[in-house]
Amino acid sequence: MSETYFTKEHEWVRIDGSTATVGISEHAAHELGDITFIELPQTGKTVKQFDVLAGIESVKAASDIYAPVSGTVSAVNDGLNDAPEVVNESAEDAGWIAKLEGVDAAELSNLMTRAQYDEYLKSL
Amino acid sequence: MELIFEKSVTGRRGVRLPASDVPRAAALPANLLHSAPVGLPEVAELDLVRHFTNLSRRNFSVDTNFYPLGSCTMKYNVKALENAAGLFAGVHPMLPLLPGGETHAQGALEMLFELGGLLSEITGMDEVTTQPLAGAHGEMTGVMIIAAYHRARGNKKRYVVVPDSSHGTNPASAAMAGYEIITIPSDTSGDMDLELFRQAMTDEVAAVMMTCPNTLGLFNPHIKEICDIAHAHDALCYYDGANLNAIMGKVRPGDVGFDVIHLNLHKTFGTPHGGGGPGSGPVGVKEALIPYLPVPRIVKTSEVDFGIETDRPLSIGRTANFFGNFGVMVKAYAYITMLGRAGLIQVSEQAVLNANYIMARLKGYYDLPFEQTCMHECVFSASRQLKHGVHAIDIAKFLIDRGFHPPTVYFPLNVKEAIMIEPTETESKSTMDAFIDVMIEAAGQAGHNPQALLDAPLTMPVSRLDETKAAREQHVCCVDY
Known part of the structure; x- marks a missing residue:
């Protein structure tokens, strides 16, 4: 499996070829508490790195999800419409939010590795 | 509690009008008429009065209890x-x-x-x-x-x-x-x-x-x-x-x-x-x-x-x-x-004084992420209580049992386990002191008997609601027509 990178806003991304899979970190899912709704993006939507990609609501708060890398939305995790709790159960795997096409791995240099992200979490 | 619709008995009326002694107007065209009964509850006046009086007794409002809901300025509204x-x-x-x-x-x-x-x-x-x-x-x-x-x-x-x-x-x-x-x-x-x-x-x-x-x-x-x-x-x-x-x-x-x-x-x-x-x-x-x-x-x-x-x-x-x-x-x-000019100025002064009084008396018991003189509201964090497994929401539920509306919790978002208290100017010192005492009691319970907070509320018609289920499975219509 390719390496996972993180944003300061607690999104994760894994790039495989020109496709990126995006979600929120386990830390973010835990902090949000029980997630009740995920506003998935439209496929075909083009976003720049750190643009708003999707929305997420929990019993505590409503927040934006930002695109960790630039690209065009090629798939969304439709299953989350009926089962948003999957993000709580498996934020960094089955709870992925969207896939982006046409991404540039060079943008990963603006993100954190898992080790760097773990350090960042300690600083919060 | 039964819904007003569940109290409905076919044919029961609150008011019966006398028979009409003027000519009937022409009927409306059929396309403007309902095709089925609209399903209004049929109850007597007494049923109606009891229903809404009892409903109002379950309401938690400024008129019944202290309501220090931060960001909302829940002051008492003068009846005049x-x-x-x-x-x-x-x-x-x-x-x-x-x-x-x-x-x-x-x-x-x-x-x-x-x-x-x-x-x-x-x-x-x-x-x-x-x-x-x-x-x-x-x-x-x-x-x-x-x-x-x-x-x-x-x-x-x-x-x-x-x-x-x-x-x-x-x-x-x-x-x-x-x-x-x-x-x-x-x-x-x-x-x-x-x-x-x-x-x-x-x-x-x-x-x-x-x-x-x-x-x-x-x-x-x-x-x-x-x-x-x-x-x-x-x-x-x-x-x-x-x-x-x-x-x-x-x-x-x-x-x-x-x-x-x-x-x-x-x-x-x-x-x-x-x-x-x-x-x-x-x-x-x-x-x-x-x-x-x-x-x-x-x-x-x-x-x-x-x-x-x-x-x-x-x-x-x-x-x-x-x-x-x-x-x-x-x-x-x-x-x-x-209130006039002097009265409005006094409103603001009193609102700020009250919030600072609560902040000063509670800051020994709860973390205060931004410690400085506050204005009309103060924001604490329950992070100290979190170490005992007690969240802001548990303190909020405990307050309900003691007759206080909880402060705003989990807002603002930039404070972890936020508890945001806005007393407003219309509360007396004795009311605020009673609230402060319960907040101090809650902080003490968090250390010694956290379960007392996790179990609250115990005195309300319903106990801890499943907020997640309510948000995920919304069913907001009381009657199926």
Whole structure:
């Protein structure tokens, strides 16, 4: 499996070829508490790195999800419409939010590795 | 408790009318008639009175309990204001809009004109529209006025800047009006980071929206500088007046450099809100923005006459039916004139004093992330209690058992396990002391017997609700027709 990178806003991304899979970190899912709704993006939507990609609501708060890398939305995790709790159960795997096409791995240099992200979490 | 629909018995009536002794009117065309009964409850008057009386006894309100819900300014609403609103009950809202109708609605128009003047005086603005129906509607109206201003000047603007501690409605209103949002993080003192703000400001920024005091209850000492920086880029400054209760008669946003403000009459000016609403969100502007205000505009046509003006080509148009929530405005007008200048200043002083009293007495027991003199509300964190497995929500539920409405929890978002307390000016010291004692008791329980908090509430008709299930599986219709 390719390496996972993180944003300061607690999104994760894994790039495989020109496709990126995006979600929120386990830390973010835990902090949000029980997630009740995920506003998935439209496929075909083009976003720049750190643009708003999707929305997420929990019993505590409503927040934006930002695109960790630039690209065009090629798939969304439709299953989350009926089962948003999957993000709580498996934020960094089955709870992925969207896939982006046409991404540039060079943008990963603006993100954190898992080790760097773990350090960042300690600083919060 | 049974629903009123479940109490329905076919054929039961509260009132029986005598047989008609006038000719029946012709029946309506069939296509205008319901095809099936509409399913209204059929009950006797006594059933109805008991139902709603019992419902009201389950209600937790300012009239029954202390309600220190931060960011909401749940002050007591003086009952005399209800009588004032009743004085206008006979005026049809359409009247001033009919040809010649203004003559017959002079009192109502004069009240609207005077209220606009009073709110302008309080905020330091040049004109106020009372049309918007609530705070967020006022924000939307304000941002649309800003957008109309930039369009008329040929300005190319894309962004609205908001601090991360702003009310969530600020970025939402700006986005609804077509702008992209730039969010500026708070610095260590809880204010918008001035350096990051400076970096974000370009000529493409249409406006900066500030809530001051902010949602941490802190007054930003740099607001003048922020306005100056924004104006240098021909960006306008928007003041979210939801927290005006802290500053009346002390600071006028218009004097500082703000160009647009909205107010919440249902917070600051003593009119009911929440279920008791409706709200009212007047918007005040500086002179350069007056042409863009909504129509109809209330004007003084002579020394003693008032009228309406609708032909205003630059206006953003109508934002509400008729003149907005008129009854709320009557109450606010009565509130302002009843208290007068000295009274309104005392409101703010007392509101700030009360919040600081609670902060001072509780800061030994709860973490205070931003320790400085607060304004009308104070924000604690339950992070100390979290070490024992107790969350802010558990403390909130414990308070319910002891007869207090919980403070706002989990807001603002930039404080972990936030507990946001706004006592308002209408509470006595003894009420606040009773609340403080229970908060101290809750902090003690967290250390010694956390289960007591995790089990609360025990005295209510229902115990801990499954908020997740309620949000995930919404079933909001009580009867299937």
